[in-house]
Amino acid sequence: MITRVRSELTRYLRTETVGGALLLVAAAVALIWVNSPWGASYQTMVDAHLDIPALHLDLTLADWSKDGLLAIFFFVAGLELKREFAVGELRDPKRAALPIIAAVGGVITPAVIASVVGHGVPGMDKGWAIPVATDIAFALAILAMTGSRIPTSARVFLLSLAVVDDLLAIILIAVLFTASLSLLWLAAALACCGAWALAQKLRLHTPLFYLPVALVCWYALHEAGIHPTLAGVALGLLTRVRKDPGESIAPATHLEHVVQPISAGFCVPLFALFASGVPLDSAVFGSLFTDRLSLAIILGLLLGKTTGIFGVSWLVIKLGWAKRPAGLEYRDMFALSVLGAIGFTVSLLVAELALADVGDDAVDLAKAAVLVTSMAASLIGSALLLRRGRVHQARRDADQLPQGEGSTK
Template sequence: MDGAVAALTDPAERFPVITQVRSELSRYLRTETVGGAVLLIAAAVALLWVNSPWDDSYVAMTEAKLAIPALHLDFTLADWTKDGLLAVFFFVAGLELKRELVVGELADPKRAALPIIAAVGGVVTPALIAVVVGHGTPGMDRGWAIPVATDIAFALAVLAMTGSRIPASARVFLLSLAVVDDLMAIVLIAVLFTTTLALLWLLAAAACFAAWALAQHKRISTPWLYIPLGLVSWYALHEAGIHPTLAGVVLGLLTRVRPDPDEDEAPATRLEHLIQPISAGLCVPLFALFASGVPLDGKVFGELFTDRMALAVILGLLLGKTAGIFGISWLAIRFGVAKRPAGLGYRDMFALSVLGAIGFTVSLLVAELALADVGDGSAVELAKAAVLLTSMAASLAGSALLLRRGRVHQARRDDSALEPE
């Protein structure tokens, strides 16, 4: 009898799927938090290295060739981190998005409404500000997309380090927002940076995606099928003229997230356990090491606040992201379109919106893609410096706000504990 009562009162027994999803969310957040810390270290190493007397060795490393002539892959080491390793990051993002859409926060329309609406505001507003500020400058036809993305690992790392006393709903909101935000950024990459399209190679990629989906449907589990399909789909997209990292997110979205009755965990969960630590702890930090090496001198700092492209990135990220995420969230809650996350006030949501201005990984990628052919390369370096500076400013400002809000929440909990029953 006691066991039956416990089964009825214990949420883990009554709602095993919900409990599993929350456990996966906690594990995901822990991994991304550690990955975010490693990412920061890698970026700091790159900045110190390229601004040291040994800067020539850094340049030599990034420009070293690791080409495969037979496959027409004339890549440098920096290219491999950008086009290769980030495909792993996007695969994990695709898995997480699929899980959120099917069994997570985004599966419930009422709970999904706010982070989706906030993500839209956090993409549209920075893009509009960047277009207005940088109108007419070289590269702005695609450079307006630089400030639209929020970095998942970096933002979650800052939240974990400084927002531990904020309600757990803050982490769920920020993660859901960042995942949807990155999906929209991925779509922009596909649209903006596909100039010529090789139809036969595109069909080859589609065939790989169809084979992956069919294998999932047939419950095939051998990696000897999935690894070749992943590699061929990546190569096919590259040859088709589409940025190959998009193969990662497509394959992630095609992976099954609901376990069968005879399975301990779904394929997506197994793959996340296996690949996410590699993505967060190795792939993204290596990309940061190769992408964050921006020479910082008086000339660069001067241009950051006078060059219209740099100002478009800075204002788009810092003001556009914050105003877009918080402003549209406030309107959605005010007019009853969405509900405010449990336990969070508007000041908490404003602090989280500031974290949304951390644009690191995808913003650096878009900067390299959008401005690679502009001038002598100085535009890319300046845009990347703007992303780094703004992301650091957003992380510091967001941390200060979260620490303050954490003290408020802790004081409320202490007062509640002292009240007589």
């Protein structure tokens, strides 16, 4: 019975709706906690240190959540990337053209808007990257809850878009937040990646090999000066996605089934708990729509992501460079583009990395801007999807009506 319950729980945690709901609950708990009379205890928890002296690791719990737990989230993202490019929708250049080009537009446009609006603001030399990423779990959860009546090609388009979007965000993190580089430790990390790839080629299956290699790779990147979450992406991309004739399941699929519930049910919600605790006092509210830092993030996310994704998609379809997803109309694609403005997990991470030297007030303001904009995008996107769902359902009902009348005569 325990095995059956555990199996049902992990299956439940694999669904986008549950992962997104846990993310929202964790963020809400953090916001309520930090703004309650017990807010000091929240800050004490966030700043508490969990040190490993033997490895010279001196990190707060908040640092462990963004450097350690998010590495597992990025590992799942790497597995999804590899699967989409190898055997998924992105393996076909014609099908991949639209979400890839749309993702590029959805990264460049908010970056340009944030750079222009926030020009000269302290921290915006790297802070322009805050609004460039779409949160896969959050966006797909909203789509699953409110877009069930629109064609299934909507999920394929949004997932492919978000996967490419995450890849571009990962590249930006690697480029922008590598201050000093230790070539020796980088070589050690590359050796771990090589060992992982070789073990995959030799069809080695034991976790007693892979888990230590993953931990050493994470530590080596941390010591090399590169954000250690990139270890998760690299190892995910090096995992085999095609099964051999004698295998029942491919290694990447197996790992995703095992790790994804851990990521969705524990790692990402816990990161949200540590990252979303923003004091919402009068100073934050007063600056949210007047300070150029927060305006750069709000306009970059809500305006930049929406217009970048939809505008580029419309243009390349009109030019004949790509085809519109089957069953989707431009209004459906606009609703999905609004969901692309949900920048939660990666945006919060980039805000902490980009504004760490500016001060806690700037970090809190940036986080508040991300949270408010993501909630606005989710509400607007939900309303649009519900409306489009009613339109599609009405058409399906109309198509079935003549057949039903004919059968009764």
